[in-house]
Amino acid sequence: MIAATTTHESTAPALDMLDWLGQRCAAADELWALGYTPESYAILRDGLSDAARLLHGARDLPVALLAEIDALLAEAQALPEPLTRNDFSRSHAAWLERARLSSHRLRSELARSRHSRVRRNAWLSAGLIALAIAAVLGFRAWERRVYAFAPESYFAAEYPASYAVDGQRATEWLLPDGKRGHIDLSLATRRPVHAVTIINSHNRAYMDRAIKKAIVSVFDDNRQIDRAEVTFDKIETRAAPKRVVLKGTEGTRVRILITEHHGLGGGIADVAIE
Numbered sequence: 001m002i003a004a005t006t007t008h009e010s011t012a013p014a015l016d017m018l019d020w021l022g023q024r025c026a027a028a029d030e031l032w033a034l035g036y037t038p039e040s041y042a043i044l045r046d047g048l049s050d051a052a053r054l055l056h057g058a059r060d061l062p063v064a065l066l067a068e069i070d071a072l073l074a075e076a077q078a079l080p081e082p083l084t085r086n087d088f089s090r091s092h093a094a095w096l097e098r099a100r101l102s103s104h105r106l107r108s109e110l111a112r113s114r115h116s117r118v119r120r121n122a123w124l125s126a127g128l129i130a131l132a133i134a135a136v137l138g139f140r141a142w143e144r145r146v147y148a149f150a151p152e153s154y155f156a157a158e159y160p161a162s163y164a165v166d167g168q169r170a171t172e173w174l175l176p177d178g179k180r181g182h183i184d185l186s187l188a189t190r191r192p193v194h195a196v197t198i199i200n201s202h203n204r205a206y207m208d209r210a211i212k213k214a215i216v217s218v219f220d221d222n223r224q225i226d227r228a229e230v231t232f233d234k235i236e237t238r239a240a241p242k243r244v245v246l247k248g249t250e251g252t253r254v255r256i257l258i259t260e261h262h263g264l265g266g267g268i269a270d271v272a273i274e
Helices: 012-034 037-054 063-078 090-120 126-143 161-165
Strands: 146-149 181-192 195-200 209-220 223-231 242-245 250-263 267-273
Touching: 012 037, 012 090, 037 063, 037 090, 063 090, 090 146, 090 161, 090 181, 146 161, 146 267, 161 181, 161 267, 181 267, 195 209, 195 250, 209 267, 223 242, 250 267
Parallel strands: none
Antiparallel strands: 146 181, 181 250, 195 242, 195 267, 209 223, 209 250
16 A cells, blocks of 8 residues: 555656556546456556556645545455456446546656656757657647546446547436536646536437536536536537636636437546647
């Protein structure tokens, strides 16, 4: 486990794990999308466990993130091992959503640490200068990443929160029948939020679920700094994006609260944050 109160040692030895952690996260996402939920759960749990051992006492990583990973691993130990899809419960699905978000944040922080270390030593050789440029470009790509978490989903294994930010209009995050609910979109780094574009759900061939009214809020950590409302007239069979213009204030998270829905429930096919 990670000792969350100790931050005196360097993360340099742990930066080598950035690539394999990314590969495990990608594998977990792919297995999740294909419906292999127990396998996705096991890969991400073991990946975070290996990362925790390497990052014990890391100096350059946020204490809160390390404590969050520590708590996730403790929670996973208390859950029964899901050997088949029938064993994969809502508790496993909720854990996996939070673990995916934490692992992406960890990768972002490790990328930041790698970038800082390379920048400090770039003067040593032209090769290190080239590596620093690559690290900067990679970090800029990370800055634009968005990670999704929702407390509730309609059949979480088939309509997870991650489907709202996968860039695919054919996949959707859906709320349970008849419920209000929200999805949180965490930004890899604090940045201005000028607009949020929402592509409404329709539940694939069934065309029975869509947002009617929603509130889009921007948060800087836990402080709300911006808010706007959006309305959709009906369930659309074709994508009809709605762009919600905001103030452009710097934030760390966007929440979309669905207050009313068309049909059986609300949902989102895709979201883009500017």
